[in-house]
Amino acid sequence: MKIVTITGARPQFIKAAMISRAIKAHNSKDGNHAIKEYILHTGQHYDKNMSDIFLDETGLGKPDRQLHCGGLASRTKMLAEMLTGIEKALLEYRPDGVLVYGDTTSTLAGALAASQLHIPLLHVEAGLRSFNKQMPEETNRILTDHIASLLFCPTYQSIGNLAKEGITKGIFYTGDVMYDAALVFAGIAERKSNILSALGIQPKKFRLCTIHRAENTDNPHRLTQIILALMEIATPDCPVIFPLHPRTKVYIDNYHLGATIASNDALRVIDPVSYPDMIMLEKNADTVLTDSGGVQKEAYFHRTPCITLRDETEWIETVHAGWNRIAGFNTEKIIECLAERPQRTEIKEYGDGHAAEKIINAIVKSFEAGLC
Secondary structure (H helix, E strand, O other): EEEEEEEEHHHHHHHHHHHHHHHHHHHHHHHHOOOEEEEEEEEEEOOHHHOOHHHHHHHHOEEEEEEOOOOOOOHHHHHHHHHHHHHHHHHHOOEEEEEEEEHHHHHHHHHHHHHHHOOOEEEEEOOOOOOOOEEEOHHHHHHHHHHHHHHOOOOOHHHHHHOOOOOOOOEOOOOOOHHHHHHHHHHHHHHHHHHHHHHOOOOOOOOOOOEHHHHHHHHHHHHHHHHHHHHHHHHOOOEEEEOOOOOHHHHHHHOOOOOHOOHHHHHHEOOOHHHHHHHHHHHHHEEEEEOOHHHHHHHHHHHOOOOEEEOOOOHHHHOOOOOOOEEEHHHHHHHHHHHHOOOOOOOOOOOOOOOOHHHHHHHHHHOOOOOO
């Protein structure tokens, strides 16, 4: 069996690394049903710290096919470039299935290219919904799920979301691949990362912030309100560490927010960090503030409270369990959420750390049974 895996953004590299590990483990046990995997990287994340280094750290290594679709003027142009490049690769590799992750432009491009060539689509992290169609990621999720032949759901909520849209076949509850990654990489990060000493910060005496979603970066009012909140909560005793996404940096410059940020030394803007460094920051932060779905979950995996800088979340379990508060973008609301201390409980449905193995087993059995 041949599979082409489509990646393009940091969280996808992590998930793909887990699946690749599971493929290798499967092949070592069952040579008669071995899987040949080809990795295609669309180049959606084009900054070196956001891509090349990250691939090396996760063990995913150099992709079999590298596109260069990052940094284009619009999502439409990016999607068109990706479709052309992915189609060419699929015609060359002639895979039995195309594997995509999550909700990025790369995900949708892989889904559409597979559909056009009548190749079964396999979607990891299926069924998530924010119910906000102003988010491009929401459109990407919905379209991909309705194209997919096999849908691997990380939560029971995601299965219910699919059922409400009439999707009831080819669905597998697997738990969350990102939880697999958290277990695998936490120990590596402890041994490898020196980010806390490099920044001169102490465990639980700093806060961590990440911002990259278009709804925040592309809106000057929203981004300004968030920055003002960070300015308010960043103190010498508890600084805010702010790894700056390339996209966010552009808009901070465009909105002339750089001088505001520079006026508070406790709001510490740093370059994007490695995955082990990010784990250590998430694990040791007093609180994480983010608009990233992946970081929301990783905060929970490391039992760090999170404040979501959006008006909704796909990972509603983190809110119900008290680990996550939805703040939106309003300065006062963010500060208010930071002061709250809700009761917190464990979340069991993210799985047992073997989601990738379950996904590979489901793929093999589905193809053997002729379900794809």
